[in-house]
Amino acid sequence: MSELIEVLTKDGSYSLRSVFFQENFHSLLGALEETKSKFTATSDLQRFKGKSLSVLDICFGLGYNSASLLNELIKQKSYLNLYALEIDKKPLEYSLRNESFLKLWDPKVKRIFKSLYCNDYFEDQFFKCSFLWGDARKKINIIPPSIKFDLIYLDGFSPQKCPQVWTIEFLSKVTEKLKPQGYLITYSSSAAVRKTLRNFGLEIFTIKPSFNNKTLWSQGTVAISKFHKNKLKANFNFEKLSLMEEEHLLTKASIPYRDKDLNLNKDDIIKKRLDEQLLSNLLSTNKWREKWGMTKLSSRVRFK
Numbered sequence: 001m002s003e004l005i006e007v008l009t010k011d012g013s014y015s016l017r018s019v020f021f022q023e024n025f026h027s028l029l030g031a032l033e034e035t036k037s038k039f040t041a042t043s044d045l046q047r048f049k050g051k052s053l054s055v056l057d058i059c060f061g062l063g064y065n066s067a068s069l070l071n072e073l074i075k076q077k078s079y080l081n082l083y084a085l086e087i088d089k090k091p092l093e094y095s096l097r098n099e100s101f102l103k104l105w106d107p108k109v110k111r112i113f114k115s116l117y118c119n120d121y122f123e124d125q126f127f128k129c130s131f132l133w134g135d136a137r138k139k140i141n142i143i144p145p146s147i148k149f150d151l152i153y154l155d156g157f158s159p160q161k162c163p164q165v166w167t168i169e170f171l172s173k174v175t176e177k178l179k180p181q182g183y184l185i186t187y188s189s190s191a192a193v194r195k196t197l198r199n200f201g202l203e204i205f206t207i208k209p210s211f212n213n214k215t216l217w218s219q220g221t222v223a224i225s226k227f228h229k230n231k232l233k234a235n236f237n238f239e240k241l242s243l244m245e246e247e248h249l250l251t252k253a254s255i256p257y258r259d260k261d262l263n264l265n266k267d268d269i270i271k272k273r274l275d276e277q278l279l280s281n282l283l284s285t286n287k288w289r290e291k292w293g294m295t296k297l298s299s300r301v302r303f304k
């Protein structure tokens, strides 16, 4: 599964490309920039200064999202309970060998990553980190039901390349693990994913495009569980969906990915959805694209 090719992104940070999934791990504009602008800045970490939080990192990969999180929490002396899910050990192995990746962070991040690689675990006064290797669809069941998360990062390959981690059934398991007011953060602006999360009763926000790339209409999605307006701190990184994004959710693109027993392969999940789209009376996604002057939907520029 894991033939991986090294990729140098535009901000000078390294990433990988998966031959199996035919997709890059990060935007070519910058792996570090992507992590910071989509995941770290969106997390409102200052809320947890000197306090404790629980985070679930799904599709850990090289570990940019966890590394950036740990780096900030070290500075602000927070207490963290981290769980990470990942099917392939090679990306973390690559991170541990890549000096320029390691140099991005406080040296403690390297110690934690080494321990996660060798022992699947790290613990000290501030941090308790557990790594669950394998298919996230199965391994998520091992997390004790009593543990609920303040933040969940969902960073799988795109729904068309890896629909297994974007289905109604998997997203249901994921969102069950959110605390009230907890954030599920993903780079995906897929209508299918957004609609599914909204149908679960989560409040959906769009991550605003970054200054470096104004051509994209969104950098992803934040879904907040049991949202309460008065409890949300002002975050300038995300906002309500635009009219264009709302209308996207009325099109055939919003038809969900399904995987009833959480064991289907990619092709079966894609085919099931195509069949459902063919029978659907929802608006055509091409019409929506024409209306809003769009030729291509791309929320993560991986190939350019």
Ligand SMILES: C[S@@+](CC[C@H](N)C(=O)[O-])C[C@H]1O[C@@H](n2cnc3c(N)ncnc32)[C@H](O)[C@@H]1O
Pocket (backbone or CB within 6 Å): 024, 025, 026, 059, 060, 061, 062, 063, 064, 065, 085, 086, 087, 088, 091, 134, 135, 136, 137, 155, 156, 157, 162, 164, 165
């Ligand atoms: C886009 S990359 C993740 C990028 C990552 N957050 C980083 O910082 O490098 C997607 C990751 O999902 C992993 N993956 C794919 N299918 C998976 C599954 N069913 N369960 C768990 N991990 C999976 C891949 O091995 C890959 O490392």
